[in-house]
Amino acid sequence: MTINPAPTDALLVIDLQNDFCPGGALAVPEGDQIVPLVNRLAQRFEHVILTQDWHPRGHISFASSHPGTQPFATIEVAYGTQTLWPDHCVQGTPGADFQPGIHIPHAALILRKGFRREIDSYSAFLEDDHTTPTGLASYLRERGLKRLFLCGLAYDFCVRYSAIDGTVAGFECSVIEDATRAVGLPGSFEDTKMALAEKAVRHVLSSSLLAG
Ligand code: VGL
């Protein structure tokens, strides 16, 4: 199958930042390996949007903000269950910078998320209270963008929730399976596959987008 990106399609590159790559604070296995592929995919799209996980110090998602807890444990917070992480993507630090191999000069929007201390935001559309919008849906609608292809990090967190919220907001979402990698907490990869299938989010391969 060949997919030719249309002028109403956008590539959404999720959180391709140093802290999510090997050597980073919350390294996703092989996270850096998708960078050349993402660069090539981006050339096929007129519209590219990058997201950037962007937390203040003392963010609610950091285990260090909750004495007595460890990274990867979960706690209950006002908006539900929160997985705790090592401190990562702290605003203005090198870990929050984009992976230096990314070369997408025509990307029109960099959307920062997770910048409120009291709410995490996996999704590029809604913060984790599932209510507070980031503004992305309005941006896409105003620009006439209808179909989204998602890549980046991490498959089982920010890619997952962005694809689901994007679908609920009325955008046709596909995940480019080989241009993403998972954190891989117990069961998280399998849960994500099921959750995306349930919302009719498609999985496509980069080859189908690069062929045409
Ligand atoms: C992410 C965990 C914490 C992600 C962000 O980008 O998938 N995961 N913050």
Ligand code: ZN
């Ligand atoms: Zn984060």
